[in-house]
Amino acid sequence: MDEIRRRDPRREWVARNRLHPEHARALAEQGGGATSEWLGPQGVMRKNPHAIGFMGPNGVKRIDRSGAQQGGRVSGAAHQAALDRRRIVTIEAPAFLVAVVPELSGGRLSSHDKDLLGLARRLADADPDHPGAVLAVVFGEHKEDSFGEAGIDRVLHFGDEAYAGFAPEARLAALMAVERELAPRHWLLPDSPLGGADLGRRLALRLGERPATGVWQVEGDGEAALGWRCTARGAAESLDIQRPLPRVALALSECAEPVDETRHAAEPLSLMAAVPRALSRIEDLGQVAVDPAGVALAEAEFILSGGNGVKDWDAFHHAAKVLGATEGASRVAVDDGFMARDRQVGATGTWVTARVYLAAGISGAIQHLQGIQSCDKVVAINMDPGCDMIKRADLAVIGDAGEILSALVAKVEQQRGGQRDAA
Amino acid sequence: MLETLLPILIFAALGLAVIGAWRRIRLWRQGRPSVVPLFKGLAALPRRYLVDLHHVVGRDKVISNTHVATAGGFVAAAVLMILVHGLDLAQGILGWLLLAASACMFVGSLFVARRRRHPPARLSRGPWMRLPKSLMAFSLGVFLITLPTVGLLPSDAGHWLLALLLAAVVAWGLAEMVVGMTWGGPMKHAFAGALHLAFHRRAERFGEGNRSTGLKALDLENEAAPLGVEKPADFTWNQLLGFDACVQCGRCEAVCPAFAAGQPLNPKKLIQDMVVGLAGGSDAAYAGSPYPGKPVGEHHGSPHGPIVGRGGKALVDADTLWSCTTCRACVEECPMMIEHVDAIVDMRRFLTLERGETPNKAPEVLDNLIATDNPGGFAPGSRMNWAADLNLPLMSDLQQVDVLLWLGDGAFDMRNQRTLRALVKVLRAAEVDFAVLGHEERDSGDVARRLGDEATFQSLAKRNIATLDKYRFQQIVTCDPHSFHVLGNEYGELGGVYDVRHHSTYIAELHDAGRLAFSPWKGGSVTYHDPCYLGRYNGEYEAPRRVLEALGIELNEMQRSGFRSRCCGGGGGAPITDIPGERRIPDMRMDDVKESGAALVAVGCPQCTAMLEGVVDATAEVRDIAELVADALVVRPAAQAASLSRQPQLEEVS
Amino acid sequence: MRPEEQGVEVVVLVSVGRHPITGRARRADQDARGLELALGLEARLPGSRIGLLHAGPHREESESALRGYLGMTAGTGLDSLTLLEQAEGADAIPALAEHLAAAPPQLVITGARAERGEGSGLLPYALAEHLGWPLVNGLAAVEKVENGVATLLQALPRGQRRRLKVRLPAIVSVDAAAPAARQSAFGPARRAELEATPVAAELDLELAEWPMVPARKRPKRLKIVKSASARDRFKAAAAKAEGGSGQVLEGVSSEQAAEAIFKLLREEGVLPR
Incomplete structure (x- = not known):
């Protein structure tokens, strides 16, 4: 924790001098970004009014004094600072190992993985005198570079091509090799359909363990064999089963708080013995392209739904494609023949459970609102500020659905283009 | 010579x-x-x-x-x-x-x-x-x-x-x-x-004022008894005789809402197809209007061949049978007293009970009815959520009341809850001794029965009858004509005989008895839509009009009203089976309303309310009679006196 | 139809389900989807044979639920279900494994998790381990079966699919991504036969020991702001609770509106990356 402030008077002077050719750069360096406030040489707060505010729609600079906008600007720096403040923990000689097999969806630790690692840390750190180490077993290529922040002490990476895709047999063989060589005390996997749910069950049966599945709570219990007791969801989410924590546990997301105060070594590890090649009876032929519009409404997590206010249906379909949303429709749109009947949302159509429901030009008949009851976030675009959909919406925009959708499409495309340039 | x-x-x-x-x-x-x-x-x-x-x-x-x-x-x-x-x-x-x-x-x-x-x-x-x-x-x-x-x-x-x-x-x-x-x-x-007249299957429908509109129950106890009608020969002989009596006058066709909406149903053609099936052959000789969108001459059948083909074409396509709203307009108009709706439901029964081919959302609705006792799949324990603040008396607490208020599945529907609240307000104003079944109530089984699922209907009906048998009441009042019809006309065959009244009838009686007083109507012109299950099914055309008259409303009758009222499209599970047509039935009905020039259409059925309110850009507002009555309520002189006598106490307190 | 495609022998494992709201016995959703998959296979590959298998106690409630599966078989010629009759609380896995090993089919289809009991989703894995067969989970469709190799589609999140080739015999498990089950008809369900055979029961003593209670609602995770700045912490603590009426943007340009929506979509993480 090296906290000595070092000052460069020349830089500070350049930063104060607006006419200096290097002024902008100096200003940016000084604040680690576009800071508008800094401590001046006399210990007085200095403000740079040019660095605050944002360009308004009419090309006029607006300053939001509520602090919201400013807060957003500094958060990057603050975040960095918070990370820097993490305590670095290194466990040299662990008393035992807690093995975690993260699902790494999209090559990164998912929030489910981070929760699981938080749980692993609880198990590992229960006894401060004899801490265990968290071992992450990682398969295939990954893009993650913050294993340490997530609470991982050791990383065992099986990057071989044989482990990519759906390769449960090869992965199981690797896990069994880990078991033979390192014999972790706990095996933790996320109970997510294509993450650990499959692999974890295979592993447990190979180990002859009866795993706890759907674990969402773990508590210390001196009487249990491993010193822990867990609560697991059973019978299609309708039962809570209390049982001693077995060696293999498959946990749900939010089973524990993710690690956020310490940073761990994430030391690479490798096995002494080679993993025996398993003869695979399952061959992965790769992913098949699927049209998001074809996804069943009831399962979709992001729905773009169109109603009477949508005039240009081609643009609507295009927007759904660009946003990667599943298409839905109000009854009227279906009756008018713009959408197929199986796309109808509402009490008389499909009851949807989307995380985000974007209603374009739907005024919100009662039946429709009933059908979207269990949606998390509803965004409404409508011309009529008094309609029921606006009342229901978490974010409502008054305006023409077609125009706003096309602006949104442009925004998303631009963003995506920008990302590609940056990468 | x-x-x-x-x-x-x-x-x-x-x-x-x-x-x-x-x-x-x-x-x-x-x-x-x-x-x-x-x-x-x-x-x-x-x-x-x-x-x-x-x-x-x-x-x-x-x-x-x-x-x-x-x-x-x-x-x-x-x-x-x-x-x-x-x-x-x-x-x-x-x-x-x-x-x-x-x-x-x-x-x-x-x-x-x-x-x-x-x-x-x-x-x-x-x-x-x-x-x-x-x-x-x-x-x-x-x-x-x-x-x-x-x-x-x-x-x-x-x-x-x-x-x-x-x-x-x-x-x-x-x-x-x-x-x-x-x-x-x-x-x-x-x-x-x-x-056919002599050997009619419903002899009880003849005679002044008599009607026989309840469907006949299937014998489910006997495992050998057929479940519905698969082939023409599965109809009873007098049903076949009835089909053969058709004069092809097309009055049914003229009043059929599905036909008018361009859905593939024409009652006349359906009956003629049954005649073709009875004699065997093709429908090529038929010389009337076809099913909309289905050319004549492509279907054929025989007495012992299936009516609805599995995969291929037979005598009739399934969507023809599922287009019917069971509004009985055809039966009402038929001069030969042919029972079209019976025949359609008989054939639907086979499709549902034997083939499991109820279309679109219907299987889901039926599964919900089996699992949760209501078509929406709501938790049975949430049936009374809408009335949490009303403190409704429960049958299980009172055991004996004058009026059992049957809520129907509208209790789960946010729109109908407004009607129910209005009805409760009216009953309270008239100081009616009433109670509800609360969570003990189940769906009456109407939708299941019209969709051909006789097994689910009978299961619901028997359980409802067992519940009703526990309590003592004079009559059942309901704002749902479908429940009214099923409880009043169809439970009897299964052992439940009740005196059931539609809320409009009951409100009319209360008003006649001087237990309700209304402030004069100040709104615009009003028309009244006769629900099929109240009018044609139960002959109640007068009471709703009497109530509206008592409210001081002069009705602007639609061209088609009374026994000729056009269906809203909500009956017979039609919104669930949802057979596509060229137009929507409720849209046509709202056009009728528009034609009458009324700014408000009074209805007496949750289905009609939902269907008519679902019409986009409608010119008229849709209100249930109970809502109109509740809005017009004024304190009766007697009640005023009662409250006056209570006033001194209030003063003491304050 | 290609000549090398031949019929397969399929066994569908079915269980007694539980309605999520009322808890009434019913055909389990995933198992019914499994049967639907098998029926679709039978329709495409002539000569296929389907067997239905259930292990558990024979009671009135469970019988009506099992008949729910048989009601799906109208017009298919499948009219019986093999019931391995066991005592309440017995472990179904050994009985099923033994039965399958005695007359091994080419394909076993099962739901991913049971709707009653422990519902750990272990059964397909245990059977695969017992029988030494490959197992594929999250099955969405069977594309073809050729020369003892099945080409399958596995469901990935967001409606994506992965194509897999599996050597038969194999066990596949289905979840909500498989085709929805057809309607169960009353007539065929009533007529069908349950061929009950009593089997030795191994009681699941471990499960019986664990206390089970109706599921508690899981607490929603609070957004804990561990920020360095007191101002941020204060703002987080004083922020209005979520809910109530949402934000309404009126009189803004399309771009600003799009910006606001875009921000929300990105926060929710629903935009494809």
Whole structure:
């Protein structure tokens, strides 16, 4: 924790001098970004009014004094600072190992993985005198570079091509090799359909363990064999089963708080013995392209739904494609023949459970609102500020659905283009 | 020469007719057995024909008089002709009567001919177009051959060639009128129709003010009993007879909401398809309007072949059967008293119970009914959530009340909850001793039954009856005409007999008894939409109008109201099976409302409310009668007195 | 139809389900989807045979639920279900494994998790381990079966699919991504036969020991702001609770509106990356 402030008077002077050719750069360096406030040489707060505010729609600079906008600007720096403040923990000689097999969806630790690692840390750190180490077993290529922040002490990476895709047999063989060589005390996997749910069950049966599945709570219990007791969801989410924590546990997301105060070594590890090649009876032929519009409404997590206010249906379909949303429709749109009947949302159509429901030009008949009851976030675009959909919406925009959708499409495309340039 | 030729012609025709009749009867007897009192039925025939049937026919005076003249003339002429020309009993007045009868028939046939010159679309053509000529041939021929008999003309008048020509005309007439009657000509309707009236499956529907609208229960106890109708021969014999009685007048077609909406249903064609199935063959000979969007001639069937093909085409396509809203407009209009809705539900029963082919959202609804006792799949324990603040008295607490308020599944629907709240307010204002079943109530089973799921219906009904049997009450009041119909007309067969009233009836009674007082109506013009299950199913056209009148509303009746009211499209599970058409039924109904110029349409059914409110850009507001009444409530003088007497206490407290 | 495609022998494992709201016995959703998959296979590959298998106690409630599966078989010629009759609380896995090993089919289809009991989703894995067969989970469709190799589609999140080739015999498990089950008809369900054979029961003593209670609602995770700045912490603590009426943007340009929506979509993480 090296906290000595070092000052460069020349830089500070350049930063104060607006006419200096290097002024902008100096200003940016000084604040680690576009800071508008800094401590001046006399210990007085200095403000740079040019660095605050944002360009308004009419090309006029607006300053939001509520602090919201400013807060957003500094958060990057603050975040960095918070990370820097993490305590670095290194466990040299662990008393035992807690093995975690993260699902790494999209090559990164998912929030489910981070929760699981938080749980692993609880198990590992229960006894401060004899801490265990968290071992992450990682398969295939990954893009993650913050294993340490997530609470991982050791990383065992099986990057071989044989482990990519759906390769449960090869992965199981690797896990069994880990078991033979390192014999972790706990095996933790996320109970997510294509993450650990499959692999974890295979592993447990190979180990002859009866795993706890759907674990969402773990508590210390001196009487249990491993010193822990867990609560697991059973019978299609309708039962809570209390049982001693077995060696293999498959946990749900939010089973524990993710690690956020310490940073761990994430030391690479490798096995002494080679993993025996398993003869695979399952061959992965790769992913098949699927049209998001074809996804069943009831399962979709992001729905773009169109109603009477949508005039240009081609643009609507295009927007759904660009946003990667599943298409839905109000009854009227279906009756008018713009959408197929199986796309109808509402009490008389499909009851949807989307995380985000974007209603374009739907005024919100009662039946429709009933059908979207269990949606998390509803965004409404409508011309009529008094309609029921606006009342229901978490974010409502008054305006023409077609125009706003096309602006949104442009925004998303631009963003995506920008990302590609940056990468 | 005619004297020798005529008896031969007449008795040959009669003989052929008898053979035809025997063959026709054999066709009907392919159907399942059905016990009807044969002689009692035959004895009731004249009354059923002259009163009940003509009550329906008489809605169109011209046609009615035409039919009286033609049919009456024919029956008289035929009988007299057998006597006069067949048995040669030409003495005295008989010949003159025959002349008069045939003349009368001739006049009638002129009107028939006039109608056939520019027939409306609903009428079938084909063989029916030659009927007026045949009628004229018969009546004119009989008239002419009778002239010599009564002595107006010399018996040897004219040439033998003329006599032969006359005989040919009479033979044509006889062939159409007598032989055709049993061999499948247009006159078949007289023969089959008469027997159909005599052996009708719902004898109880005849007679002044009587109606029989409840579906008949399937025997589910007996595992060998068939579940619905798979093939034409699975209908009962008197149902088949009923189909054969159809005159193809197309009145059903003209009132059918599904047909008007361009959905693939035409009740007339459906009945004709059943006749095709009964005799075997293709529907190519059918000469009326087809099912919208389905060309004629592609379907064929046989008495023992399936009606709805599995995968391929058979007699009828499934979407035809699922288009029906069970509004009974066709049955109400049918002059031959054919029961279209029974037939459709019988065929639906097979599709649902045996094939598991209920379309679209219906399987989900049925699964919900099985698992949660309501079609929406809501937790049964949330049935009373809407009334959390109303503190409704529960049957299980009171055990005995005057009125059991049946909520229906509208209790889960946010729109209908407003109606229910209004109704509770009205009942409280009238100080009615009422209670609700609360969580003990289940769906009445209406939707399940109309969708053909008799098993689920009976399961729900039996459990509801068991619940109702636990308590004592005078009557059931409900704001849902579907529940009203099922509880009142269909639970009886399963052992639950109740006095059920629609809320409009009950409110009318309360008002008549002076227990409700209303402030005068200040709104705009109002029209009233008759719900099918209240009107046609239960004959209640008056009470809602009386209530509206009591509110001070002058009704702007729609063109189609009362027994001719057009369905909202919400019955029979039609919104669930959702067969596509060219238009939507509720849109057409709201157009009717618009035409009447009313700014508000009063309804008395949650289904109608939902369907009519679902119309986009409607010109009229949709309100339930209970809501209108609740809004107009004023404190009755008696209640005022009661509250006055309480006032001093209040003052003391304050 | 290609000549090398031949019929397969399929066994569908079915269980007694539980309606999520009322808890009434019903056909389990996933198992019914499994049967639907098998029926679709039978329709495409002539000569296929389907067997239905259930292990558990024979009671009135469970019988009506099992008949729910048989109601799906209208017009398919499948009219019986093999019931391995066991005592309440017995472990179904050994009985099923033994039965399958005695007359091994080519394909075993099962739901991913039971709706009653422990519902751990272990059964397909245990059977695969017992029988030594490959197992594929999350099955969405069977594309073809050729020369003892099945080409399958496995469901990935967001409606995506992965194509797999599996050597038969194999066990596949289905979840909500498989085709929805057809309607169960009353008639065939009533007529069908349950061929019950009593089997030795191994009681699941471990499960019986664990206390089970109706599921508690899981607490929603609070957004804990561990920020360095007191101002941020204060703002987080004083922020209005979520809910109530949402934000309404009126009189803004399309771009600003799009910006606001875009921000929300990105926060929710629903935009494809």
